[in-house]
Amino acid sequence: MNNRRVRFIVAYDGTYYHGFQTQDNPALPTIQDQLQLAIKTLTNEEVTITCAGRTDAGVHARGQVIDFATSSRIPDEKFHLAMNSLLPKDIAVINAVTVHDNFHSRFHALGKHYRYSIYNNTIPSPFHRYYTYQIYPKLNRDAMFAGARAFVGTHDFSAFCAAGTSVKNFVRTIWHCEITEPEEGIFQLDIMGNGFLYNMVRIIAGTLIDVGKGKIEPSQLERIIQSQKRALAGTTAPPQGLCLIKVWYNELDFPFTLS
Amino acid sequence: MNNRRVRFIVAYDGTYYHGFQTQDNPALPTIQDQLQLAIKTLTNEEVTITCAGRTDAGVHARGQVIDFATSSRIPDEKFHLAMNSLLPKDIAVINAVTVHDNFHSRFHALGKHYRYSIYNNTIPSPFHRYYTYQIYPKLNRDAMFAGARAFVGTHDFSAFCAAGTSVKNFVRTIWHCEITEPEEGIFQLDIMGNGFLYNMVRIIAGTLIDVGKGKIEPSQLERIIQSQKRALAGTTAPPQGLCLIKVWYNELDFPFTLS
Known part of the structure; x- marks a missing residue:
């Protein structure tokens, strides 16, 4: 019972x-x-x-x-x-x-907030090694900040989904996608949306890191999204930088307008 | 050569x-x-x-x-x-x-800064477990803040030294001893002095935690220091909360007046 x-x-x-x-x-x-x-x-x-x-x-x-x-x-x-x-x-x-008895953690989620953390310094940090992706060459801060905006909106994110998924619908809405630098050399990608494909946040993070390295121009991101081709997006950033921050269920504490 | x-x-x-x-x-x-x-x-x-x-x-x-x-x-x-x-x-x-060839890391140090970090919350934090001492009962913030001041000055710190040391002189000068709460429920004890006895910072931290628990009154600390009796001071706080932050060598960047 x-x-x-x-x-x-x-x-x-x-x-x-x-x-x-x-x-x-x-x-x-x-x-x-x-x-x-x-x-x-x-x-x-x-x-x-x-x-x-x-x-x-x-x-x-x-x-x-x-x-x-x-x-x-x-x-x-x-x-x-x-x-x-x-x-x-x-x-x-x-x-x-x-x-209530019908509550379902996954199906009833209105949206989620993920954070991807990058430690960008020539000196590694023993205290951040499990919780950030440590990158030594200096990333172009302004290019990454600008690039993050391209992901906001409702898009088919096929280019940002790892192979081997059983999902049929690749359309997701991203309400917020922003990179900040709370401490010098620590970049945080905060991304909030109504759903995320397999490895989607890590591929977006990897693509924005490629922007920071100068391999991809921020202006190319819109076309990469539209291409729906995984090969055109960047690498999948490693897992330790990623954290699931929050899941929203209640429209009352939900900061976005549901479309 | x-x-x-x-x-x-x-x-x-x-x-x-x-x-x-x-x-x-x-x-x-x-x-x-x-x-x-x-x-x-x-x-x-x-x-x-x-x-x-x-x-x-x-x-x-x-x-x-x-x-x-x-x-x-x-x-x-x-x-x-x-x-x-x-x-x-x-x-x-x-x-x-x-x-220069005669430099010696220990003998030439003018002073050191240690920090002891306490995580005081009924919910443990997976992300702070290696870097803080997690204490669940709520500590009395004001008592700890007040108590920290008692350690400032030049004192015989015999009561705050673990047994088994070969040291003969227990007199040390503490220039700065302060507890802050940078985030709710995270207490940082910052202590700066010209030298530290074996386990001295951890015994001071443990004693201030006993103050936070109400076992020791802040007004008793002066007499505990004067007693020079280890048994009157508090327990030795565990190692994971302690971090050596900085060592000063150069009088030019040294924030205290050497006596």
Whole structure:
């Protein structure tokens, strides 16, 4: 009798995991396995959790969202604390709430915010190595800042999708795509949209890095998007720079106008 | 023929190391071993490096200073880059300069800046776990801020020194000791002085945390210092919160008045 659906907001350092999703090989550690194991220890139930976005191996999250059905009576305000006492230190449940029975983390998401972080300095940083992509040659800041704007809007993003996806519709809307430099030599690409194709943020990041290197002109980006050809876009930036920051469900706290 | 003395500024994530200093058991990885190995690969010389402050296992540095004699002709401006191509990613040489032959990283240091970082939140943070001491019960911010001032001045710090030291003189001068809260729930203890006893910063941090927990009143700290009794001070805070930020050598860039 699963008489309740619970939603967690979860943060994790993805460095040591083979991505969010349970792998065919049970020896490969995943975020999903760790969460399900902790839930089982607490509730004595074998649950299968659903998440908002299946992050790849090495990708991080500050605001991943998961949901599952349970008959547990652990109160919302204690559920996350009980989980954190069981989870490894690289995974934390930020909060827990009981949601309506039909809630689905992925299908009901209005939009997501991803951040890709780049450390651009001739000297590597021991403290940023797991959370940024370290690039030594100086990137052209202005060219990257200008290039980021090209991605905003509703486009067919076929050129920014890795092969091997089963998706049929490649049209997505990007509301916000901006690069900032919060500290000298640290670039943050913040991208918010209604959905993301497989590796889409990492290919956009890699393409903007190619812009920063002078391999691609910012003015070419519009045509690269229109081409729908993966080969014309840049390389896929490595996973450790990527973090899922937030998922929006509630129109009330949603900063964009849904089209 | 060692005809040149070179000084490096070194940053490292101490998580995986048994401290800075080479251990009797050569299987235990240390920062010193890694640096000497990279220097040997570059110069073909077996050097013994000297450092400004021998950090313990798990302690980090952003501005450790080391020096060594070499006959290598690698130019200063390329030495650190060559080192970084050989070092593991958790150690980086920030810069390299040739100094006068008598320079000594430890004996010539005018002062040092250490920072101890505390993450005080009911929810643990996967991203701060290696670089802060995570404490869940809410600490009394105002009491800790007030308590930090007690350490400023020239004192016998016997009460804040771990047993087993060969030091005879326990008098040190602390120029600056302040706790700030740069982000909500993150406390930083910044402490600058002319020298530090074994575990001194970690015992001061642990004592101020006991102040934050209400176990010690800020007004008691002066008497605890005067007592010179280790048992009256607080616990030793764990290593991962500690970082050696900077070492001063040159009176020109030195922010304090030397007494």
